[in-house]
Amino acid sequence: MLEIRGLSKIFGGLRALDGASLDVAEGTIAGLIGPNGAGKTTLFAALTGFLVPDEGSVRLRDEDITGRPPHLICRRGMVRTFQITQPFAHLSVRENIMVGAYLHTPDRALASARAEAIAQQVGMAELLERTASGLTLAGRKRLELARALATQPRLLLLDEVMAGLNPPEIDELIPVIQGIRTSGVTVFLIEHVMQAVMSLAENVYVLSYGKIIAQGAPRQLAADPIVIEAYLGHGAAKRMAASAHA
């Protein structure tokens, strides 16, 4: 589905992405984790055309899309959500989702019907006529998801859709994302909430200082010393092991 090879993005000498390579297989949920500032959001931006990568290539369904503008990438079937939610604040939830649905149909009634179906799917059917600016954070996160889904993507990139939600809200959202995968959409998500990563992703990549430093099943990675050190600093794995034995 998605092939990233040697992707780099340099900001004034700083390599925010440094030769990152990874694959996302069709029909899976893949995760991307890493400490703050590792370059996760930069990677998403470089994939979706919001940033033009300095090196490397991005292939989506065997087509080179490196450096294409965002709207074309969206039309090719890859859509992103934003970590900091970006609602169309003065429009209703329905109108927000319809903007996404209009990508494939000029018909208002059809777009409206799709918006309703998708609102149902993500659990915001009751909020359809609400103005987006009045939604709670959990509501806005769902709206991000709904709008992106409305473009009928093949690959959905979710940038921390769980961040800031409380545990019951997270529990509600997890089956929604599983349902999206079941419906045939591949999912690639950035997540800080480990509970979500553990229960959703089959394959997880770890990004640190712009490089992919590990990949594997989530349980396996949680015990990987390289990953622990990336999060907690040099020597942390040893200390943890020592304290576990003590």
Next chain:
Amino acid sequence: MDATILGAAVINGLLLGGSYALVAVGLTLIYGVLHIINFAHGSLLMLAMYGAYYLLVKAHIDPYAAIPLMVVAMFAAGYVLYRGLIGRFSHGKDENILLITLGLSIVLENVALFFFKGDSQTITVSYSDRMVALGPALVPLPKLVSFAASLVLCAALAWFIARTETGRAIRAVAKERQGARLVGIDVEKIFAVSYGIGIACLGAAACLLIPSFYVSPSVGNLFVIVAFTIVVLGGMGSFAGALVGALIIGLTESLSGLFLGEALGQIGISLIFILILLFRPTGIFNK
């Protein structure tokens, strides 16, 4: 082309640039540093010019002697305008500030029209007509004075921003609004003070311009696009940039007037403005 005519045009252009600099330095503080687009700059200048005019006509205060008075009065006007109107009504949106200051300029210009009627007024002081030979050109003394004053004003503002406590606060707010708030700076107050200082510059500019210029309700319009062009050309919030930008614009106007004729000559400024906005919106002196 006769070298004398060209030389005279260059000198006149530079002097014109000096007048423009007077108007533009205040704008560069407001626009460049705080990113407020003050569309009412021209009409506030007009107001200050009427102030200087009536101080002379009614109270017999020489325009140059009136500078301190006008600076204080215009500072107060700017501060109050920002506190009472612009800051409060804009809901923190840049575009609203632009629209409010547009509304303000419409109101001020037409209030002036209501009270002062549409005719242009000029003043006569003993030194109005005194000419000074400057190379190939004979220039009116007041223009030379305002040119020198524009240098002083730019230097004074640069010093103020760089060296004083208020200046430091203004720079902090300009650079990092949230951060400034966190370290306890009253951001709204600094905005109002900066706006006040920017408008205070117009008080000085008005007193310096009026001996060699005229005043009418629409006089500010002459300066609006010009001042924005200078500020954008000179770079955000750079006083030296504003000065150099003003001289470039003065020269451009004078020379394009010479080569293209009076009517078409004005096009140079608008074209420069468009090109700068398109290609170097941070100004030609900024990297």
Next chain:
Amino acid sequence: MNWKIPAALLAAALAYPFIFRSNFAINFGVLVLFYALIGQAWNIAGGYAGQLSFGHAVFFGTGAYCSTILQLKLGWNPWPGLAAAAGAGALVGALIAALSFRFGLRGSYFALITLAFAEVFRILTNAVEFTGGGLGLLIPLKRGAANFQFAERIGFYYAILALAALSIGIAIWLKRSRFGAQLAAIRENEDAARALGIDTYREKVKVMALSGALCALGGSFYAQYYLYIDPTVVFGLDKSAEMLLVAMIGGTGTVYGPLIGSLLLTLVGEVTRANTEAQGLSLIIYGSLLILIIGFLPNGLVELFKLRWRRKARA
């Protein structure tokens, strides 16, 4: 969709000249519809798509000069001239938008560059002999509907009614179409719009062309109504400000805002003109209204009507 409101408005507008027959009343109607047209033209770019413009006079003047020059220099009939004016307005709109948006200008910067373009056009027409220079152009009197110079004012009334109705029709269509939804998305959040597959550059160029065309229709009508144009009047900042005021005061991004704004401003204009010698009093009121609207009623006067409807609906 509720078709009652536009149908009732159209019926009232069609009947108006039969109820109020005086020249003054017809002229008043013409002015209201004229400002509603150019206010709507501004609103489609500034309100629907959120692209604030301070220089819409550039389209107005383009339309006025286009049809007038075609008449005077090439002997065109003003009716096809009107269509040509719309084309020229669309072209200028698309060109200015293409340049500005290609270089990423947004918000206040876009407002300033449109102002500068209007200035360039004003200075050019003022300086060039071909356009009559500062003296402007006079259209010779040849009364007759075929020449777009109606013998009776009522002819002009129905002509401007057709144009204003067209602009309102377009505004209604935008509320219900994909293009309009995409413009709203661009206004609200351009990055999110791009992420959802909208070619924001293209849509912005399209809307400026549409807005420019409508505005140019207003300019061409103006030339025929007054039979005289000059650079300062048709390209000046005052004209740009008038359109902006009409839309802002009535309510940006709404279908009927410009009409309400136009009705109010024309009324204020006529009342002050009738009752005082003072110049500029109406503009003082407009400017103050603009400031008050931004401060207290950001969605314009149309909001007052909506509140009443909502209250009625609830009662």
